[in-house]
Amino acid sequence: MRDFTWHVFTQTGDIETYLLFKEMDKVGLSDVPSDGTPEEDEGGSAGEAVPS
Numbered sequence: 106m107r108d109f110t111w112h113v114f115t116q117t118g119d120i121e122t123y124l125l126f127k128e129m130d131k132v133g134l135s136d137v138p139s140d141g142t143p144e145e146d147e148g149g150s151a152g153e154a155v156p157s
Contacts, residue, residue, distance in 0.1 A: 110126040113119065
């Protein structure tokens with residue numbers, strides 16, 4: 106996702122896209138795997154196992 110926002114920024118120069126890129130960098134979001142699923146657990150509380 107970061108690569109996509111950077112690509113859009115370089116093509117358009119849109120400051121909002123750059124700010125989104127920097128925000129994702131700040132919160133530590135990494136690229137989404139090629140299968141389209143997020144790398145981070147969603148909806149699970151800390152310490153709980155998330156079913157696969």
